Amino acid sequence: MGVCDVSLHELSSMLAERKLSPREILEAYLSRIRTCDASLRSYITLNEAECEKLVQERAQGLGESAGSGAGRLANIPIAVKDNICTKGLRTTCASGILRNYVPPYDAAAVGRLRDRGCLLIGKTNMDEFGMGSSTENSFFGPTRNPWDLSRVPGGSSGGSAVAVAAGMAAAALGSDTGGSVRQPAALCGVVGYKPTYGVISRRGLVAFASSLDQIGVIAKNVRDAAIVAEVVSGWDAGDSSSARREPVRVEFGSDWSRRSQDTGQGSVSGRGRNGARAKLPVFKVGVPWGFFTAGLDPDVLDVTRGVMSKLEKEGWAFEEIDLPHADYSIAAYYLVADAEASSNLARYDGVRYGEREGDATDLLDMYVQTRTAGLGTEVKRRIMLGTYALSAGYYDAYYLRAQKARTLIRLDYEEAFQKVDFVLTPTSPTPAFRLGEKLEDPLAMYLSDVFTVGVNLARLPAISIPSGFSRGGLPIGLQLIGQAFEDEKLLGAAHLFEEIVDLGVRTPEAVRNLLPSEGRQS
Amino acid sequence: MAISRSDVEYVAKLCRLAFNEKELERLSGELARILEYVEKLKELDVTRVEPSLYGLDGSASLREDEPGHDTLSREDVMKAAPEEEKGHFKVPGVL
Numbered sequence: 001m002g003v004c005d006v007s008l009h010e011l012s013s014m015l016a017e018r019k020l021s022p023r024e025i026l027e028a029y030l031s032r033i034r035t036c037d038a039s040l041r042s043y044i045t046l047n048e049a050e051c052e053k054l055v056q057e058r059a060q061g062l063g064e065s066a067g068s069g070a071g072r073l074a075n076i077p078i079a080v081k082d083n084i085c086t087k088g089l090r091t092t093c094a095s096g097i098l099r100n101y102v103p104p105y106d107a108a109a110v111g112r113l114r115d116r117g118c119l120l121i122g123k124t125n126m127d128e129f130g131m132g133s134s135t136e137n138s139f140f141g142p143t144r145n146p147w148d149l150s151r152v153p154g155g156s157s158g159g160s161a162v163a164v165a166a167g168m169a170a171a172a173l174g175s176d177t178g179g180s181v182r183q184p185a186a187l188c189g190v191v192g193y194k195p196t197y198g199v200i201s202r203r204g205l206v207a208f209a210s211s212l213d214q215i216g217v218i219a220k221n222v223r224d225a226a227i228v229a230e231v232v233s234g235w236d237a238g239d240s241s242s243a244r245r246e247p248v249r250v251e252f253g254s255d256w257s258r259r260s261q262d263t264g265q266g267s268v269s270g271r272g273r274n275g276a277r278a279k280l281p282v283f284k285v286g287v288p289w290g291f292f293t294a295g296l297d298p299d300v301l302d303v304t305r306g307v308m309s310k311l312e313k314e315g316w317a318f319e320e321i322d323l324p325h326a327d328y329s330i331a332a333y334y335l336v337a338d339a340e341a342s343s344n345l346a347r348y349d350g351v352r353y354g355e356r357e358g359d360a361t362d363l364l365d366m367y368v369q370t371r372t373a374g375l376g377t378e379v380k381r382r383i384m385l386g387t388y389a390l391s392a393g394y395y396d397a398y399y400l401r402a403q404k405a406r407t408l409i410r411l412d413y414e415e416a417f418q419k420v421d422f423v424l425t426p427t428s429p430t431p432a433f434r435l436g437e438k439l440e441d442p443l444a445m446y447l448s449d450v451f452t453v454g455v456n457l458a459r460l461p462a463i464s465i466p467s468g469f470s471r472g473g474l475p476i477g478l479q480l481i482g483q484a485f486e487d488e489k490l491l492g493a494a495h496l497f498e499e500i501v502d503l504g505v506r507t508p509e510a511v512r513n514l515l516p517s518e519g520r521q522s
Numbered sequence: 523m524a525i526s527r528s529d530v531e532y533v534a535k536l537c538r539l540a541f542n543e544k545e546l547e548r549l550s551g552e553l554a555r556i557l558e559y560v561e562k563l564k565e566l567d568v569t570r571v572e573p574s575l576y577g578l579d580g581s582a583s584l585r586e587d588e589p590g591h592d593t594l595s596r597e598d599v600m601k602a603a604p605e606e607e608k609g610h611f612k613v614p615g616v617l
Contacts, residue, residue, distance in 0.1 A: 104598035211574075237585050238592065244583065331560040342537065349538070351611050356604035363616045367538040380539055385553060388525065388533045401563050403573035408566065410574065443555055457574070 003028040004167030005507060008224035011170055012072040022055045022075035022119075029077045029121060033168045036514045041143050042153075042162040044082050045090045046122040051077070054119060072227055074117035079169035081160050082123040083130055084215065085204040086110050089120070093206050094138035095128045097354045097374030107204020108239065109173060109215050109232040116231050121169055124159030128376045129345065130177050130208040132156050133448045135184070136439055137378045144435075145188060146508035147474050151432040154184030160218045161188040166511045171219040171228045177208050178333050179427070179452025181216035182464035186427035186477025189466045189508065191498075193217045193225045193491070196484050197459035198243035200229070201236030209340035210241070212333075212456040220505075222465065222495040226250045229491070248487045252495055282314065283493055285480075286321035286420035295447070297430040303468035303476045304426055307501055314500050321416045321423065325408040326454055330446055332409065333453035335389050335402035341379075342386030348374065381442060410458040413481070422493060423481040425451040427464040431474035451479060461487045463494045466503055473509070525553050 003011070003025060014020045030048060037043055058075070080086060083093045085103035087110075092098045106114065113120065127137040135143040135158025143158045145151040146166045153162045157174030161184035164172050174181040176194040185192025194216040205215055215232065219225035226248070234247035287308070292301070308318055350356035350370030358369030375383070389398035416423055429450060438445040455462045461484070464477040480497060482490030530550045534541055541549060596609055605612040 101602060104594050104601065105592070240583055240585070242583070325566070328563055328566060331563050334556065335560055335563075346538075350604055351613055352599075353602035354604070361614050363614050364538075366614050368540050371538050372540045375539075380537075380541075381549065381552060383537050383539065384530070384533055384549065385556060387537050388529070388553070388557075391533065391536065398560065398563075400573055401566070401568060402560075403575060404568040404571040405563050405566055406574040407571050408568075442552055443559055446556075 002167070004032045005505065007220050008076060008170040008227060009072065011076060012227075015075055022058055025075060026051055026055050026077065026119060029168060029170075032166070033122075035516070036146075036166050036511055037168060039144060039149060039510070039514060040146055040162050040166055040168075041141060042124055042159040042166070042168060043079070043122040044092055044094065044125050044140050044159070047086075047089055047120050050089070051119045051121055071116050071231070073113065073231055075119060076170045077119045077121040078113055078228070079122055079124050079160055079163040079172035080110060080113075080120055081126055081157050081172070081174045083126060083175055083206040083208075084110060084173055085206065086120060086123065089123065091123065091206070092139065093129050094126045094140055095375065095379070096139045097348050097370070099139060099355065101354055103204070105204065108201035108236045110204060112232050113173075122163075124157070124163055124172060126159055127156035127180075128379050129206065129341070130156040130175055130180055130213075131341070131378050131382055133179070133183060133445050134433070134435075134438065135159060136435065137376055139376065142435060144510075145432045146510045147189065148432065149510050151434055151474070152187070154187035154428065154432065156180040156184075157192075157216075157218065158184045161185050161190055161192065164188070164190045164218050164220060165508055167507070171217060171224050173228075173232070174216050174218050175205055175208075176214050176216045176456065177212045177337060178456050179449045181218060182452050182462060182477070182479055183428050183449065185218050186464045186466075186479075187432040187475065189475030189477075189506065191219050191222055191225050191466065191494075192427075192464040192477075193219075193222075193229060193494075194455065194462050195229065195233060195248065195487050196243070196461040197456075198241055199233050199245065199248060199461070199485075199487060201239040201242045203236055203238040203242075207344040209337040210344065211340060212337055214456070222463070222491060222498050223252055225463070226252070226491045226495075229487075243485070245485065248491070250488050250491045250495075252492070280314070280496060281493070282316050283421040284317045284319065284419070285311075286416050286423045287318055288323045288326060288423065288425065289320050291323055291326045291425070295429050295450075296426065297470070299431065299470035300426045300429065300476055303470075304424075304478060307467045307478055308424075310500055311497065318424075319420065321420060323409075323412040323416065323423075323454070325405065325412050328405045329409055329454035329457060330450055332402040332405040333449070333457055334385070334446060335398050336406060336457070338382045338386030339389045339399045339402075340386070342383045342390065345375075345379065345383055350374075378442070406457045409454050413454075413458045413460060417483050421482075422490070425479050425481070427451060427477040427479040431470045431472070431476055455479075455481055458484075460484055461490050463490060465494055465498055465501070467501055468503070525550065525557055
């Protein structure tokens with residue numbers, strides 16, 4: 001298996017043992033990108049020059065060291081969604097209005113990655129400002145699914161999911177407002193982790209819907225996601241909604257669950273060093289069958305049942321739970337998200353940053369011309385809906401009522417967590433759909449987020465784990481939802497889930513076809 | 523609650539967005555469909571339900587009210603400005 005296909009933690013060990021040099025890793029990833037990304041289009045901007053410079057300096061012993069003390073992420077190529085600010089590196093949000101915007105500062109999460117010596121290999125494609133579920137709403141054109149080039153990768157963090165799935169980054173940052181990390185991860189066969197709201201600082205994450213937005217991690221496996229999360233999480237004084245907590249830290253294979261709340265769900269220890277299976281923790285998981293409505297793909301249902309039976313054999317217990325208000329989550333979500341977006345996106349007015357369009361001689365005309373030319377169709381639709389929902393006479397009927405529904409949705413989860421450790425749902429009701437299939441029907445596109453948006457409304461942590469394949473060979477992911485601030489327990493359980501389901505490592509077919517013949521691949 | 527064509531035009535004005543005839547027509551239809559869908563929230567009894575207006579701790583944490591935290595230089599900020607003059611953002615006439 002090539003350098004680009006091993007996990008981040010293996011890559012990190014190979015670096016530490018000097019089996020590979022930082023230069024070799026960088027070359028391998030850049031070569032994979034050159035081979036595949038003309039077809040997949042996951043990157044908007046590559047950061048090749050800076051990465052080359054860092055690798056060179058480190059080889060010559062200049063600047064910061066190649067890793068001693070810098071931790072497991074030193075010299076690891078990480079991709080960053082293009083709505084997360086990178087100092088000196090173009091950050092477009094996949095919008096025409098920011099197509100040339102170069103931020104004067106790093107997002108908190110990006111700063112922490114740089115401090116650890118990561119190679120920020122590039123900025124990934126997305127739906128404009130995070131608004132979409134397919135990465136088709138991009139000023140730079142759509143990203144393709146590496147399992148089938150005629151299909152979407154999901155969204156809005158589609159570029160990040162594809163970069164990881166196709167071995168063009170060892171891991172990636174995304175952002176998740178209503179499922180934008182989890183759904184593309186599911187559709188591309190990788191892990192997508194959305195922390196509890198407030199766990200990763202939003203400073204420098206370009207705002208879409210501030211009460212829902214959360215930076216998340218996309219990785220090849222749960223352990224890799226946790227390694228990145230540990231670095232980027234933790235309190236930040238620069239974000240007023242950042243939680244005053246220590247970084248998320250999971251010790252895999254040891255006593256990680258002793259750190260979380262006692263669940264009373266059996267004793268805990270890891271797999272023994274000699275390979276013998278020690279007693280592993282088991283969990284009680286709630287499944288809201290009543291919420292698995294029509295529209296759920298039969299293959300997704302089969303994979304869900306299959307995974308449940310595998311986990312049951314290992315001692316996990318499943319029980320049906322009721323989330324009576326889950327059916328209202330899409331409606332509440334779109335009102336809250338779009339209302340907040342309409343306010344957040346008022347800043348794109350052609351004055352302080354971004355493009356200014358047209359030849360207006362008066363300020364109001366300049367605003368209108370700039371926004372009309374610079375923003376895309378879906379973004380305008382959302383700004384319109386959000387503004388309407390907040391406008392005089394409609395505030396109580398729409399926005400306030402949606403915020404109350406949000407409370408009911410959160411209380412449903414709280415009640416469920418009295419009885420169970422986690423809630424399990426499919427991440428997406430279907431595997432990846434075809435490009436263009438839902439583009440003309442905004443509501444159909446919105447409904448593809450049915451299982452993910454409630455988690456953002458309730459501010460809970462959740463993770464999408466690759467769980468199987470459709471009959472047509474497309475990846476299917478399941479979502480494990482945890483209690484607020486029990487991110488460590490969630491990641492630990494997800495790791496066990498992943499081991500039990502045991503899909504192995506698979507290179508997407510389109511990527512295999514693009515690579516040179518066996519043996520020469522990087 | 524149906525959304526009228528004049529509502530759409532009024533909201534567009536609030537949004538500082540312009541649409542042509544065809545776009546207005548299309549947008550009216552799309553917004554009407556989405557609003558029809560979100561109508562289902564009306565089924566909920568929300569009396570005595572508090573709105574989720576604040577974070578998990580019920581409040582935001584504020585930093586010390588002192589200047590100087592990570593302040594960007596004027597020069598760095600102005601680099602992103604579409605139009606600048608003597609360190610100020612330049613805009614077309616207001617009146």
